[in-house]
Amino acid sequence: MTNATLTLPILVSAPGKLILFGEHSVVYDKPAIAASLASLRTYLLVTEANDPNSIELNFPDINFHHKWTTTDFEKIPHDSSATVDQMEQILNPDTVSPLSKTLIKNITPLLSALHRDTIHYNAAFSFLYLYLSLCPHQRGLNFTIKSTSPIGAGLGSSASISVILVTSMLLCQGVPFNKELINSWSFIGEKCLHGDPSGIDNLVSTYGGAVYFKRSDPTPIILQQFPSIPMVLTYTKIPRSTSTLVGGVRELHDKETKLCDLLLDSMGCVTERAMDILNHYDSSGANDNCHDSLLELVRINHGLLVSLGVSHPGLEQVRIVSDELRIGETKLTGAGGGGCAMTILKKDIDQDILKAFTDTIRDKLQYEIFQTNLGGRGCCYVPRDTISDGDLIRILKVFQDPVTVQEIDAVLLPEKSHLQWSDSE
């Protein structure tokens, strides 16, 4: 099948996420609380490729551009014994079994030009795994990705990539927009990048808002009214890989199982306690005890993560500055090892002290500070028939030219742009 039946371009978007409590322990079936990051989003545009027989990847954020042609795909052995209807497989993803060994074997020769275990290899591997699972006969497509969220920083960039790839591929295949299906397939995409994801990142990126999540619980609690919590999000720019960090905790757990289980159980208690507090939290400040308790839990959660070995001196520096200035409590967020730290501020913090904190973070530590609201829209797409010619010119410019985050936001950010983002069928 070629793209002759497709209505291009396809434009989709998904948000990053912030884990407030319970990263790592969530992999071991303890509860966690996370929220989507309204304005730190990833966007994907699927257009016609220059070569009708090719699949082109254009991932400028990681400086990766690659192409496979029909000749490459013909190297994949045809499984004549396969009896299962392809649409049946698409509509019923197997999220429980490990990744398909056959598919991995088929993908490997297509990656021969790339170095193993690099960011490019991993991005291409997860793309191909999803492409060959969801729309293997589509050709003549170019997938271009642009993100306003930092990559590999603990804010769920891998999950948002999986979510937008899956969403676009399902649309390519003529499957109506369906969040349950997107969530399941993007979990499989996360498996390609992480090995053993809990599923919280893809869930939040798919549905948006905020969730209380437990891996074994098929129906996570969606937190409808998430309170507004004053915080500063610091990006240390220290690179790290979630899969390595999750693997490190696994090794420690294998070695010190009893001890680690106690730490993980404590982290579960922290999340449960936080949930209890958030349920009674009053953003207007009427209940300061709740806020103080929340701050204590942030400190405890960070300490437990330090014990699991997933902090980094760069993250500790943020914590030390916030401790010294007594502005609140800091914990790493996401997989740790670098990436981002969140500082929940004390109530009624003196603005001069807050400025001293952000100045030190920016000027002395040379880190970046992000402004974004918690919660907000999950994955969404713009129906083709709502895109005017003028819109199309602006959209193409954003995807094809080097542009600033502000320019991307102006054209694409659902809260700002006039594009008709939709999250229904």
Ligand SMILES: Nc1ncnc2c1ncn2[C@@H]1O[C@H](COP(=O)(O)OP(=O)(O)OP(=O)(O)O)[C@@H](O)[C@H]1O
């Ligand atoms: N804009 C992007 N373009 C291409 N690939 C991306 C992009 N964003 C993320 N990726 C893929 O996701 C990988 C980073 O995933 P990783 O899980 O290590 O970090 P994260 O998802 O940002 O953090 P965390 O999992 O802690 O929330 C990259 O190596 C790359 O393969």
Ligand SMILES: C[C@@](O)(CCO)CC(=O)[O-]
């Ligand atoms: C470290 C981790 O708990 C969060 C990464 O954002 C891994 C996961 O839940 O898949």
Ligand SMILES: [Mg+2]
């Ligand atoms: Mg990730």
